[in-house]
Amino acid sequence: MFKLNRGLFLIFFLSFFVNSSQEINWISFEKAIEAQKTLPKNIIMDVYTNWCGPCKLMEKNTFQNKFIADFINKNYYAVKFNGEGNDVINFMGRKFENIRYDESKSQSRNSSHQFTQFLGINAYPTTIFFDDKMNLITPIRGYLIPKQLEIYLELFKKDQYKLIKSQEDFDRFIKSFKSSL
Secondary structure, three states, rough: OOOHHHHHHHHHEEEEEEEEHHOOOEOHHHHHHHHHHOOOOEEEEEOOOOOOHHHHHHHHHOOHHHHHHHHHHHEEEEEEOOOOOOOOOEEEOOOEEHHHHHHOOOOOOOOOOOHHHHHOOOOOOOOEEEEEOOOOEEEEEOOOOOOHHHHHHHOOOOOOHHHHHHHHHHHHHHHHHOOOO
């Protein structure tokens, strides 16, 4: 039987962890809007809640994937938004808040944030994409594994999505897509 000494095991484990996990540079929605003024990029917004199991899994399994994190950091402004939180959002000349937010429910189901309602979100997690002019591209509902998210990241990083006019166009894009994962 092969026996690995503790030192080699620790080096192997740490190198695996460093190579497979990466942090996304999450910023607030307001900071993303401000950053658009100097360096326009599309925005990816992870809309989650504290009680949502699939949200936690997506954070752990998808957003901490090294390739996904590097791709997002390079091509997008990344925003993490609690759909039932109490942040104040200023967007399109309007102020959005969670007027029925209950601090005692901060780790369980709370009232829905006005911004969540404005965006039409009714499921968690939802991944939302905005273009560099702050126009909503689309929301993607549900848990996405890295390979699923990679498709949308590639499609929405620039204006390529504007070439998709039908389901057939999208099917062609999917068939020609080459995953880097």
